[in-house]
Structures are given as structure tokens and as C-alpha cells.
Amino acid sequence: xxxxxxxxxxxxxxxxxxxxxxxxxxxxxxxxxxxxxxxxxxxxxxxxxxxxxxxxxxxxxxxxxxxxxxxxxxxxxxxxxxxxxxxxxxxxxxxxxxxxxxxxxxxxxxxxxxxxxxxxxxxxxxxxxxxxxxxxxxxxxxxxxxxxxxxxxxxxxxxxxxxxxxxxxxxxxxxxxxxxxxxxxxxxxxxxxxxxxxxxxxxxxxxxxxxxxxxxxxxxxxxxxxxxxxxxxxxxxxxxxxxxxxxxxxxxxxxxxxxxxxxxxxxxxxxxxxxxxxxxxxxxxxxxxxxxxxxxxxxxxxxxxxxxxxxxxxxxxxxxxxxxxxxxxxxxxxxxxxxxxxxxxxxxxxxxxxxxxxxxxxxxxxxxxxxxxx
Numbered sequence: 001x002x003x004x005x006x007x008x009x010x011x012x013x014x015x016x017x018x019x020x021x022x023x024x025x026x027x028x029x030x031x032x033x034x035x036x037x038x039x040x041x042x043x044x045x046x047x048x049x050x051x052x053x054x055x056x057x058x059x060x061x062x063x064x065x066x067x068x069x070x071x072x073x074x075x076x077x078x079x080x081x082x083x084x085x086x087x088x089x090x091x092x093x094x095x096x097x098x099x100x101x102x103x104x105x106x107x108x109x110x111x112x113x114x115x116x117x118x119x120x121x122x123x124x125x126x127x128x129x130x131x132x133x134x135x136x137x138x139x140x141x142x143x144x145x146x147x148x149x150x151x152x153x154x155x156x157x158x159x160x161x162x163x164x165x166x167x168x169x170x171x172x173x174x175x176x177x178x179x180x181x182x183x184x185x186x187x188x189x190x191x192x193x194x195x196x197x198x199x200x201x202x203x204x205x206x207x208x209x210x211x212x213x214x215x216x217x218x219x220x221x222x223x224x225x226x227x228x229x230x231x232x233x234x235x236x237x238x239x240x241x242x243x244x245x246x247x248x249x250x251x252x253x254x255x256x257x258x259x260x261x262x263x264x265x266x267x268x269x270x271x272x273x274x275x276x277x278x279x280x281x282x283x284x285x286x287x288x289x290x291x292x293x294x295x296x297x298x299x300x301x302x303x304x305x306x307x308x309x310x311x312x313x314x315x316x317x318x319x320x321x322x323x324x325x326x327x328x329x330x331x332x333x334x335x336x337x338x339x340x341x342x343x344x345x346x347x348x349x350x351x352x353x354x355x356x357x358x359x360x361x362x363x364x365x366x367x368x369x370x371x372x373x374x
Contacts, residue, residue, distance in 0.1 A: 003194075054185055060176035060238040063231060065189050067128070068169045069196040070227045071162065074135065076200025077220045078104065082155075084213050089146050103152045107159025114160065115167035118263055122246060124168045124175075125239035129232060131165035132224045134158070139221025143214045171264045175242040175271065182268075245270035248344060251298055254317045257368055260360035272350045276343040284343065287334045291324025294351045300341035305334045313338065323369050325351055 055062045082104075086096030118127060138158040142150055170186075177185045200220075207216035228235075248270035252258045258266055275298070278284065284295060284302060296319040304311045304320070311333065314320060324331050325348050355365050 052188065054178070054181045055188060058176075058178065059234075060241065061173060061185050063234050063238055064169055064173040064176060065185070065192055067132070067227065067231065067235070068166070068173070068189060069192045070224060071132065071135070071165050071169075072193040072196040073200040073203075074139070074220055074224055075162065076197035077204040077216075078158075079201055080204040080208075081213070081217060081220070084208060085142075085146065085151060085217075089213050090148050090151060092148070100151055100155055104155045104159035104162075107156035107161075108163045109159075110156075111160030111163030112167070115164050116263060118164075118168055118171060122244050123239050124172045124242075125235050127164055128168040128172065129228055129235065131161040131168065132228045135161040135165065136221045136224035136228075139217050141221075143217030143221060146214060146217075167263055171267050172239065172242060174264055174268050175244065176238055243271060245273070247298075248273055251296055251317070251344060255296055255319050257319060257322060257355070257365050258361065260364050261354060261358055265354045265358065265361075269346055269350060269354055272346065274345045274347075276345050278337045278341045278343065280337060280339050282337040282341070284335045284337060284341075285321060285331050285333070287331050289331045291321060291329075291331055292348050293345045294321040294325055294348075295319060295335075296344040296346070298342040298344050301338040302341060303336045303338050305336065306332070322351075322355075322365060326355065326365055326369065 055065060078101075082100040083094075083097040086092040086100055087094060090096060092099065118124065121127075135158045138154040138161065142154045173185065173189065174182065204216055204220065207219055211219075245267070249266055252266050252270055252273075258269070261269075273296075276295075278300075285291070287306065297314060297316050299316055301313050301315045302320070303313055314335075320333075320335055321331075323329065355361050
């Protein structure tokens with residue numbers, strides 16, 4: 001059903017022209033709605049082809065996609081395993097499968113909280129490898145000694161490991177993929193993961209038929225450590241070569257407008273940002289101009305003026321420019337550097353996509369804008 005919905009959605013947006021035009025209009029009063037409408041799909045088949053070619057020639061991205069697909073294979077197997085385990089092995093009845101899945105989900109929530117510590121981390125291979133190993137060993141342990149208590153505990157551990165693996169893997173993929181084709185790589189990742197999910201769901205019944213649920217658990221659990229052993233050297237090399245925007249991530253995480261964003265989003269914004277070194281008296285943005293960037297202050301101070309009148313001074317750990325980008329209006333103030341200033345500039349497209357695509361972050365941004373607006 002989901003595949004069918006995705007297909008219908010693709011057909012609906014297929015008529016949109018490649019690089020869909022942005023409509024910008026201005027009125028006599030000087031206001032500008034700047035109603036930018038980003039292109040969702042140009043040529044779908046060309047995009048898929050470009051993504052496949054990227055993975056074929058770009059080894060780091062291909063490796064990370066392989067590891068993430070491997071964990072979806074095991075995740076697909078989990079759907080079948082929990083039912084058989086609850087009904088045939090633990091005697092929990094059909095409802096027991098839901099409780100076992102809930103234990104896995106609870107572990108996933110705890111793991112997601114832990115994964116926040118991965119933001120800005122120099123090396124992601126160690127937590128990724130550890131998560132793969134823990135998830136696999138949890139399944140193996142459950143297969144060797146199945147019991148109600150062990151099932152709930154080990155599935156919770158597996159769920160936590162899965163969250164850490166997902167966050168570290170996607171963040172590493174973001175760091176290693178060429179920025180120009182990042183969207184294509186992630187789109188192809190979704191397709192590969194869905195295929196792996198289906199294969200995992202199909203493989204488990206065969207494993208159970210051959211050796212029982214305990215053997216199926218052990219074999220499924222051994223899959224992730226086996227993949228890890230085969231690819232650990234390459235993973236370490238990829239991780240060592242990845243671009244790590246540690247300073248930029250730390251700065252963006254300190255801004256309230258980005259505090260609610262997930263780790264991968266902050267990492268992506270940091271990678272796409274540009275450092276700007278400005279002399280004293282430089283006009284960064286001018287009231288009435290069309291907004292094209294958000295700015296975070298990395299060092300120094302800036303003076304904010306509205307209609308030529310001084311409003312306030314802003315310093316390190318503060319940002320400006322969000323109103324024009326999120327409200328689709330012209331710049332509402334003029335900002336001038338005071339002394340030497342270092343700014344981190346984030347282009348409109350990246351800023352808007354991340355903020356509007358994450359509800360808590362958009363709510364935080366709206367609250368900040370309401371405080372700033374007259």
C-alpha cells in the first residue's frame with residue numbers, strides 16, 4: 001500500500017518542470033512575498049540514475065548505505081520474529097507480539113536520547129560499530145536462552161542500539177556524500193532500505209522452517225556482526241576521511257532556533273555553511289533587501305538598526321536573518337558589524353528545508369520571530 005501511495009505521489013508531481021521556477025513578486029509598497037516554491041521532482045528517472053551512479057563511483061557513500069541496509073534487513077526480520085517468539089515460544093499470545101515490539105520501541109527512544117551526544121563527534125565509526133555489535137549480540141543471546149524477561153530486556157537493548165546505529169550511520173553518510181548529490185543518495189538509501197526490510201521479512205520464515213525460532217534468532221543476530229567484520233577496515237578509513245564541522249556544529253547547537261533539530265540536520269547545516277570574516281562597519285544585511293541567508297555570529301558583535309535607529313547589539317551565539325527567510329518578506333532590519341566579526345552563513349534553501357521540515361524546530365523558530373517582530 002505504501003509503495004502504491006509513493007508511486008501515485010510521484011505521478012502527481014511528475015509534471016513539475018526541472019528546477020521549478022521561484023515566483024517572486026513585489027508590490028508598490030515595497031513589500032515582497034518572495035513565495036519560493038522549490039522543485040519536488042524534475043526528471044524522476046534521471047534523479048534515480050544519478051543516485052545509482054553516485055553510489056557506484058563513490059565508495060564511502062556506498063559503504064554506509066550497505067551498513068544501513070543491513071540493519072534494515074534485521075529490522076524486517078524483527079517483524080516476523082516477535083510474532084513467532086510471543087505466540088510459539090514464550091506463550092504470551094498474539095498480544096504479546098505488541099508488547100515485545102513496544103519494548104524494542106522503548107529502547108529506541110532511550111537510544112535516540114543517547115544519540116544526541118553524537119552531534120559534532122569527530123569519529124562516528126566506533127558508535128556505529130558498537131551499535132551493530134550490540135544489536136546482533138542481543139538477538140543471539142535471545143536465541144540461545146529465550147525467556148520472557150530476557151526477551152523484553154534484550155529487545156529493549158536492541159532497540160537502543162538501532163537508534164544509535166541509525167543516527168550515526170545517516171550522519172556519516174551525510175559527511176561522506178558529495179553535497180551536490182546528497183538528496184539523491186538519501187532518496188536511494190530509502191529505496192535500498194525498503195528492499196532490505198522486505199528481504200528480512202521474507203528470510204525469517206525460511207530460517208524458522210529450517211531450524212526453529214531459536215536458530216533463526218541466532219542466524220539473524222550474527223548477520224550484523226558478520227557484515228561489520230567484513231567492512232570494519234573500510235569503515236574506519238571512511239570515518240577518518242570524513243569532513244567533521246566540529247566548531248560549526250557547536251555554534252549552531254548553541255542557538256535556540258536549532259536546539260530542537262535532530263543531530264543529522266545540525267550536522268548537515270554545519271557542512272553547508274560558509275564562514276565570513278568581515279571588517280568593522282560592514283553592512284551584512286540591509287533593511288528592505290530580499291533575504292538569501294541566515295547568519296550565526298561566531299565571533300565579534302553586530303549592530304541592529306530599524307529605519308536608521310539603533311535597536312540592539314548582538315554577539316557570539318546569536319543569529320539573525322530568519323524572519324525574511326521563514327516569513328517570505330524583505331529584510332526587516334539593517335545589521336552592521338562592530339569591529340572584526342566572524343559569521344557563519346547558511347543559504348536560504350538549506351535553512352528553510354531543515355526548519356520547516358521539523359515541527360519542533362519550526363515552532364521554536366516561530367516563537368523567536370514573534371518575540372522579534374514589533
